[in-house]
Amino acid sequence: MTASVQPPTPTQAIRVAPRIRRFGRASYLGLGVSALLVIVLAVLPYYVPLGSTREVTNLFIYVILATSWNLLAGFGGMVSIGQQAYIGLGAYGLVTLAGLLGMNQLLAIPFVALVCAVIAIPISYAVFRLVGGYFAVGTWVVAEMIRLLTIRVPELGGGSGISVAPMPGLDRDMRIAVGYWAALVVAVLVIAGVVLIARSKLGLALMAVRDEPVAAATSGVNVTSAKRIVFVVAAAAAGAAGALLAISTLNVQPTAVYGVQWSAYMIFIVVIGGVGSIEGPLIGAFLFWALQVLLADYGELYLIGLGVLGVVMVLFAPGGIWGLITRKQRVNLFPIGYRLDQR
Amino acid sequence: MDLLSALLQGILLGGLYALFATGLSFMFGVMRIVNLAHGALAVFAAYGVLILVRAGITNPLLALLIVVPLMAALGYLLQRTILQRTLTESPLPSLLVTFGLSIIIENLLLLTQSANQQRLSLGALDTASISLFGGIRIGVFPLCVLIFTLLVLTALSLLMRKTQFGRLVRAVSDDPDTVALSGASPKHIYGIAAAIAFGLVAVAGMANGVQAGFNPTSGGLLLIFAFEAVIIGGLGSLWGTLLGAMLLGVVQTVTASFDSTLFQFAGHLVFFVFLVFLPNGLIRRKVRL
Numbered sequence: 001m002t003a004s005v006q007p008p009t010p011t012q013a014i015r016v017a018p019r020i021r022r023f024g025r026a027s028y029l030g031l032g033v034s035a036l037l038v039i040v041l042a043v044l045p046y047y048v049p050l051g052s053t054r055e056v057t058n059l060f061i062y063v064i065l066a067t068s069w070n071l072l073a074g075f076g077g078m079v080s081i082g083q084q085a086y087i088g089l090g091a092y093g094l095v096t097l098a099g100l101l102g103m104n105q106l107l108a109i110p111f112v113a114l115v116c117a118v119i120a121i122p123i124s125y126a127v128f129r130l131v132g133g134y135f136a137v138g139t140w141v142v143a144e145m146i147r148l149l150t151i152r153v154p155e156l157g158g159g160s161g162i163s164v165a166p167m168p169g170l171d172r173d174m175r176i177a178v179g180y181w182a183a184l185v186v187a188v189l190v191i192a193g194v195v196l197i198a199r200s201k202l203g204l205a206l207m208a209v210r211d212e213p214v215a216a217a218t219s220g221v222n223v224t225s226a227k228r229i230v231f232v233v234a235a236a237a238a239g240a241a242g243a244l245l246a247i248s249t250l251n252v253q254p255t256a257v258y259g260v261q262w263s264a265y266m267i268f269i270v271v272i273g274g275v276g277s278i279e280g281p282l283i284g285a286f287l288f289w290a291l292q293v294l295l296a297d298y299g300e301l302y303l304i305g306l307g308v309l310g311v312v313m314v315l316f317a318p319g320g321i322w323g324l325i326t327r328k329q330r331v332n333l334f335p336i337g338y339r340l341d342q343r
Numbered sequence: 344m345d346l347l348s349a350l351l352q353g354i355l356l357g358g359l360y361a362l363f364a365t366g367l368s369f370m371f372g373v374m375r376i377v378n379l380a381h382g383a384l385a386v387f388a389a390y391g392v393l394i395l396v397r398a399g400i401t402n403p404l405l406a407l408l409i410v411v412p413l414m415a416a417l418g419y420l421l422q423r424t425i426l427q428r429t430l431t432e433s434p435l436p437s438l439l440v441t442f443g444l445s446i447i448i449e450n451l452l453l454l455t456q457s458a459n460q461q462r463l464s465l466g467a468l469d470t471a472s473i474s475l476f477g478g479i480r481i482g483v484f485p486l487c488v489l490i491f492t493l494l495v496l497t498a499l500s501l502l503m504r505k506t507q508f509g510r511l512v513r514a515v516s517d518d519p520d521t522v523a524l525s526g527a528s529p530k531h532i533y534g535i536a537a538a539i540a541f542g543l544v545a546v547a548g549m550a551n552g553v554q555a556g557f558n559p560t561s562g563g564l565l566l567i568f569a570f571e572a573v574i575i576g577g578l579g580s581l582w583g584t585l586l587g588a589m590l591l592g593v594v595q596t597v598t599a600s601f602d603s604t605l606f607q608f609a610g611h612l613v614f615f616v617f618l619v620f621l622p623n624g625l626i627r628r629k630v631r632l
Binding site: 073077079081125126127129130131132133134136137138140141142144145148149152210260263264267268271275299300301303304306307308310311314315318 | 371375376377378379425428429433434435436437438439440441442443444446447450451453454563566567570571573574578604607608611612614615618619622
């Protein structure tokens with residue numbers, strides 16, 4: 001705006017009015033780079049050894065879990081330590097549909113996700129009676145109940161677990177690659193889904209609920225239904241992750257799939273990467289995965305280190321790594337916010 | 344008669360659960376922190392006792408005289424240095440930090456101790472029992488734990504209602520800023536509350552070590568049982584928590600007398616039933632704590 005002694009005329013005022021945009025330069029760049037990355041990842045199995053393909057499949061599973069947990073906690077304000085309920089249900093769902101009923105494994109993934117979503121609806125009515133920390137432990141109890149019920153089913157191998165027959169008609173290389181591609185597709189869908197939710201009216205409502213539930217409710221936001229949708233979507237994503245895990249490892253053990261360590265992984269990934277952003281969980285998942293590949297032999301020490309890092313992050317950098325990167329200037333690689341351009 | 348025996352065992356077990364739950368609900372009542380590391384801290388304290396026992400203090404009760412003050416000091420320090428920073432409008436930071444602490448403690452124990460089940464022994468007291476009518480026997484140690492829990496609950500509620508410190512704690516729980524204006528230090532009071540909770544959890548961890556045994560990862564289930572007792576009893580009521588703990592214990596032991604593999608599930612189920620049908624628990628009081 002030029003320094004003028006005269007007050008601006010109406011036409012000038014209109015010309016200098018700010019423009020509201022969703023796509024900034026970073027968003028175009030971000031989407032472009034993401035698209036390129038997905039293409040590179042899609043052809044990766046042709047160029048890297050089999051072991052690496054399997055490792056990267058785990059990365060995709062972490063991305064799915066972290067992104068969906070971030071939707072729950074970062075956008076919905078619900079700290080769940082019971083998402084392993086759906087990971088286990090997803091894994092055992094795949095065993096049931098593909099192993100016992102003979103459904104195609106890839107086709108079984110969306111079915112399993114749907115089943116987890118449906119199961120999450122009645123669960124949400126129970127655990128939504130609790131808030132904050134009591135909600136967290138409540139979700140854990142539900143996961144424990146589902147684990148205890150699962151091990152009572154002899155057809156599912158009881159307490160010792162059950163193995164999954166590999167996909168028929170495929171050799172070992174192709175089978176691992178197909179599992180990898182399936183995980184990549186689910187990861188992309190989950191990220192896209194969370195971006196779309198965060199952009200939508202629902203996302204706006206959720207963030208309002210997270211930041212000030214009473215004010216949001218008085219402004220006409222249906223707090224409970226907004227939270228319920230997120231809870232169900234996160235359950236479906238965790239279920240799909242569980243199914244992918246079963247396809248990838250070909251072995252489902254109750255203590256492994258229903259273990260609370262999954263919640264620890266999700267929390268550390270999201271907290272270290274940056275809670276409440278789309279980018280944070282992706283950074284966190286990559287970091288967590290890379291460190292795990294490098295430090296696989298250090299088991300406990302690795303988790304202690306992550307725990308300390310997570311606690312330090314919550315205390316001193318609540319925005320995580322992504323928060324530190326964007327400290328000076330707000331950047332959205334994914335167009336979820338609005339930006340005001342002052343021309 | 345077996346049923347009556349199981350019922351009595353359950354009530355005694357409830358005493359132990361109530362001891363766990365007291366620390367959990369005390370911290371929540373005073374500073375609105377749900378300490379997700381509660382179970383891990385109990386196991387941590389039990390290992391503290393075990394290490395002292397191995398170092399030559401053969402009686403775990405004597406070792407407890409060292410571990411309880413240490414845990415209380417740890418609680419005060421942890422509250423002042425780390426937990427105080429997480430006290431915001433949002434429950435997110437305190438949950439993430441306490442969950443992080445539980446993972447750190449658990450893996451620290453896995454790293455330094457074996458993953459085997461451990462048990463603390465009080466010698467003859469472990470198995471000592473009193474004969475009641477009709478050939479029913481109850482354990483002396485679980486009875487001692489229940490009596491101790493009753494004493495702790497009485498002392499706590501007297502402390503809260505009758506003393507200057509109790510008034511300060513209740514005031515801080517309602518409005519820390521105003522308490523700070525009148526010259527008291529809410530942070531110090533929070534620290535003492537955490538010290539009390541940590542001291543209690545140390546006793547509970549040791550008692551559990553004698554009654555049931557423990558391993559580095561058994562903290563999770565202890566947290567869950569304490570939490571279930573709090574919810575069944577009704578949030579914010581100390582005596583409700585005791586009733587909730589007893590109901591939880593009774594349901595677990597009575598069910599286990601029919602099918603021992605259903606011990607845990609029965610407890611979760613009664614919690615779940617309360618959550619759905621009686622979300623206010625057995626006793627709901629307006630006054631928190």
